[in-house]
Amino acid sequence: MTMVDRCLVSWASTLTLFLLISQPLFIILLLPLWRCNLHVDNNLCVMEQQRTLSSGSSLSPRSPSPSQPFLSVSVTDPVKLGNGVQAYISYRVITKTNFPEYQGPEKIVIRRYSDFVWLRDRLFEKYKGIFIPPIPEKSAVEKFRFSAEFIEMRRQALDIFVNRIASHHELQQSDDLRTFLQAEEETMERLRSQETGIFKKKPSDLMQIFKDVQSKVSDVVLGKEKPVEECDPEYEKMKHYIFELENHLAEAQKHAYRLVKRHRELGQSLSDFGKAVKLLGASEGNALGKAFSELGMKSEILSAKLQKEAHQLLMNFEEPLKDYVRAVQSIKATIAERANAFRRQCELAETMKLKEINLDKLTLIRSDKVVEAEHEYKELKAESEQATKTFETIVKLMNEEIGRFQEQKTLDMGIAFHEFAKGQARLANSIADAWRSLLPKLEACSSS
Amino acid sequence: MMNHEQQPPILHASQDDGMESLILNDDDDSFPDHPHPLGPQSPNSPFNSFLDPPSYADAVFTSFDSNGHDQILRTPAAPSPSDYLHISVTDPLKEQDLATSLVPGGTTFYTYLITTRSNFPEFGGPGSEFAVRRRFRDVVTLSDRLSETYRGYFIPVRPDKSTVESQVMQKQEFVEQRRVALEKYLRKLALHPVIRKSEELRLFLEAKGKLPLAKTTDVASRMLDGAVKLPRQLLGGEGVAAAAAAAAASVDLNEVAQPARVGRDLLRIFKELKQSVANDWGGSKPLVVEKDKEFMEKKDKLMEFEQHLTTVSQQAESLVKFQQDMGETMGELGLAFVKLTKFETEEALFESQRVRAADMRNVATAAVKASRLYRELNTQTIKHLDKLHEYLGTMLAVNNAFSDRSSALLTVQTLSSELASLHSRIEKLEVASSKIFGGDKSRMRKVEDLKEAIRVTENAKVCADREYERIKENNKSELERIEKERHDDFISMLRGFVVNQAGYAEKMAAVWEKLAEETSAYSRDSS
Numbered sequence: 017m018t019m020v021d022r023c024l025v026s027w028a029s030t031l032t033l034f035l036l037i038s039q040p041l042f043i044i045l046l047l048p049l050w051r052c053n054l055h056v057d058n059n060l061c062v063m064e065q066q067r068t069l070s071s072g073s074s075l076s077p078r079s080p081s082p083s084q085p086f087l088s089v090s091v092t093d094p095v096k097l098g099n100g101v102q103a104y105i106s107y108r109v110i111t112k113t114n115f116p117e118y119q120g121p122e123k124i125v126i127r128r129y130s131d132f133v134w135l136r137d138r139l140f141e142k143y144k145g146i147f148i149p150p151i152p153e154k155s156a157v158e159k160f161r162f163s164a165e166f167i168e169m170r171r172q173a174l175d176i177f178v179n180r181i182a183s184h185h186e187l188q189q190s191d192d193l194r195t196f197l198q199a200e201e202e203t204m205e206r207l208r209s210q211e212t213g214i215f216k217k218k219p220s221d222l223m224q225i226f227k228d229v230q231s232k233v234s235d236v237v238l239g240k241e242k243p244v245e246e247c248d249p250e251y252e253k254m255k256h257y258i259f260e261l262e263n264h265l266a267e268a269q270k271h272a273y274r275l276v277k278r279h280r281e282l283g284q285s286l287s288d289f290g291k292a293v294k295l296l297g298a299s300e301g302n303a304l305g306k307a308f309s310e311l312g313m314k315s316e317i318l319s320a321k322l323q324k325e326a327h328q329l330l331m332n333f334e335e336p337l338k339d340y341v342r343a344v345q346s347i348k349a350t351i352a353e354r355a356n357a358f359r360r361q362c363e364l365a366e367t368m369k370l371k372e373i374n375l376d377k378l379t380l381i382r383s384d385k386v387v388e389a390e391h392e393y394k395e396l397k398a399e400s401e402q403a404t405k406t407f408e409t410i411v412k413l414m415n416e417e418i419g420r421f422q423e424q425k426t427l428d429m430g431i432a433f434h435e436f437a438k439g440q441a442r443l444a445n446s447i448a449d450a451w452r453s454l455l456p457k458l459e460a461c462s463s464s
Numbered sequence: 465m466m467n468h469e470q471q472p473p474i475l476h477a478s479q480d481d482g483m484e485s486l487i488l489n490d491d492d493d494s495f496p497d498h499p500h501p502l503g504p505q506s507p508n509s510p511f512n513s514f515l516d517p518p519s520y521a522d523a524v525f526t527s528f529d530s531n532g533h534d535q536i537l538r539t540p541a542a543p544s545p546s547d548y549l550h551i552s553v554t555d556p557l558k559e560q561d562l563a564t565s566l567v568p569g570g571t572t573f574y575t576y577l578i579t580t581r582s583n584f585p586e587f588g589g590p591g592s593e594f595a596v597r598r599r600f601r602d603v604v605t606l607s608d609r610l611s612e613t614y615r616g617y618f619i620p621v622r623p624d625k626s627t628v629e630s631q632v633m634q635k636q637e638f639v640e641q642r643r644v645a646l647e648k649y650l651r652k653l654a655l656h657p658v659i660r661k662s663e664e665l666r667l668f669l670e671a672k673g674k675l676p677l678a679k680t681t682d683v684a685s686r687m688l689d690g691a692v693k694l695p696r697q698l699l700g701g702e703g704v705a706a707a708a709a710a711a712a713a714s715v716d717l718n719e720v721a722q723p724a725r726v727g728r729d730l731l732r733i734f735k736e737l738k739q740s741v742a743n744d745w746g747g748s749k750p751l752v753v754e755k756d757k758e759f760m761e762k763k764d765k766l767m768e769f770e771q772h773l774t775t776v777s778q779q780a781e782s783l784v785k786f787q788q789d790m791g792e793t794m795g796e797l798g799l800a801f802v803k804l805t806k807f808e809t810e811e812a813l814f815e816s817q818r819v820r821a822a823d824m825r826n827v828a829t830a831a832v833k834a835s836r837l838y839r840e841l842n843t844q845t846i847k848h849l850d851k852l853h854e855y856l857g858t859m860l861a862v863n864n865a866f867s868d869r870s871s872a873l874l875t876v877q878t879l880s881s882e883l884a885s886l887h888s889r890i891e892k893l894e895v896a897s898s899k900i901f902g903g904d905k906s907r908m909r910k911v912e913d914l915k916e917a918i919r920v921t922e923n924a925k926v927c928a929d930r931e932y933e934r935i936k937e938n939n940k941s942e943l944e945r946i947e948k949e950r951h952d953d954f955i956s957m958l959r960g961f962v963v964n965q966a967g968y969a970e971k972m973a974a975v976w977e978k979l980a981e982e983t984s985a986y987s988r989d990s991s
Contacts, residue, residue: 278790422816440979447966447969
């Protein structure tokens, strides 16, 4: 399977090389494929390119202006590889872009779930303050079963994940994103393996954790019990909002999931009922028997419709809700990062003060340690300024992000609600039609 | 800081209805024809159905709302308005049983007020109305007596004496459940074209004071007589003569026809048992067999129907349960969104939040409405599919009637083989005595006794034959009766079920289409 893909990839690269030469012309020809307004229509774009990809046709009626830069990605074609415990799913990641740093208008790579996790972790490290799009959960149990539904849900979630990154004005500039979308599989594997292992943290992280613990202990010893926190009332409100929101959303998602299950159960029950009624009809034989048989058949038809709707409900209503929950959890992680940055800033400021006092003291007594102390002080000052800058960047970014987040979520949820309503209406109408169609037959039976 | 939900997620009536009304009260009530589930079909009002029997003719089946009434308004095939018998059971009272006052205070029991309205001539002509008080024991008596008198008929089965439930349930609940069951039972009796005219029922409904019906036609003292004579009867041989005389004295010919009761005629029970064993395991066929092929076919078909019906009934129960679950979950989803709406509205800092809160409110409204529709749908579905359960009850009555027939046949078979054996014994004795010169006085006496026994037995057999034929006739007429009723009942049940489902599905589609419209701005097909 990989060999075939490799052939395809090399063919594609040859083609893109050729096309690079005639790039301007080619872009004008290709652009009609991707109507991609990078802000509000993000999700519409995602769904649409999924549709065009799956339908096979590659032309959309609408085309953006030729000079507009775009980057769009699709995650497709999940394939199960490996055996038993080591089995995993590989996905085809197709990138279409006109960014100069990227290779050609189109590039296809093969990635697996842990690659996506790597990307997310890198972005989280580098872009503190930005709400990194959430990634579907790791699941040790379902992995074994790898049901078709699970695979599809994961694929959809990963596709949305990458596209959100690609349409974020800052994140799309990331080098790690480029690596993810363009690098060869071996490179990716190497990078991925650097992150694996129980001790995922780098030595510098471990040091930081150690320092944190140290400072906490010293705080307690010195009598400063409360950890240092911002006292921004608006920010407090926002934090409270996020934590409460997670609870509410989790509950809604739980019920949405149960609703899916109920659809399946009712469908199964209708099917069993239909079978039993058909048997009854067969044993009766006369007009009444026929009536029973017809009823049984309709029940079975409706059972199938219920199962179908259950799947739709899962993909288009429950999953978006789950995605919303994950997004909120991602924000919580950013909140934690901000708290860390704040603490660090405070600590450095304090340490700097102490060093300043010490330096003045040494200058006064004209010690020969002055030079050394000055040097240390300068270093510390630089660090402190850096920490302050980091913190302030986070604050600024978060303020921008929260507005964007709310808008995005209103849109996402609106779409989900609309699909939900359409699906339920469709189902209800099928049910009504099916039963109504039985009535003339019943009338005929009773008059006989 | 995360104060977890103050309201529990399960649907408590008051609180959640309050929340539901929060969303729904400013919507125009789009359900003006909203059928209140407990409205005109309240089981507590006894005067709904049989008041004006012909009114059902006006019911048109266009609106599904009226179809809940379908089966209640169905009148029996034959009776015209001038021939009704309406019974209601009300007002359970606790009374003391003063007779058994071994324990001070005595045992208590409940009595029920049985009110009858009828225009039968036997009850005193048109417009007569009267009431008596009866206890459950009386109902058992009535049921037993009807079973004896109307063998072969499909007599409705009475409610159970006492279940495990009655120990577990609260007394009030149990009494109420029994009251409902008694009413259903008496009404079924009133519907049966033959039994409604029975003397037993009339006495039960009319006779004031103590019920003037003996528990059974079996008198306790007979048991003693039978038991005393038993040892000699069992010995056979010498005792045969005495036995024959005793048998002649103690056997009431009409009662031969009745099924053997444990209290009397232990001998007869043994004989019939022997016969049935011989039927099943013996080498030779009995002298009389079930000949009616048409009956056998009908019976087999009916048994098959019953079997399938049981399965359908079980599946129907499951279906109702899952419909219920669906409605509940939909309601819970709606409530979760109500909370979300409230939350977002309170904490809104951005316009997009307010927009989202409005969207969620619409979703919540739709979900709660849908949940209510599911609940109503289910209440109606239960009513329709209840016919299935009722029918299974009827099958019990049918099985009883069929076993009446089998036991009557067994009596006939037993008497036939007894006759046959008596004849053969006479033959043997005559042959033996003819070989003795001058005759054999003792043997001749025995032959005389045997001939007397034959006479008695033949008379008994005539009775038994007549009874068997009678029962066969009853079976036949009853089968025809239920055949017609069954067809009508089930067609109306199916129609009710289907119309109900379709109607509620349409209402739900309307709810969801409204929501789709409200969220149409997000539709991918537009923009």
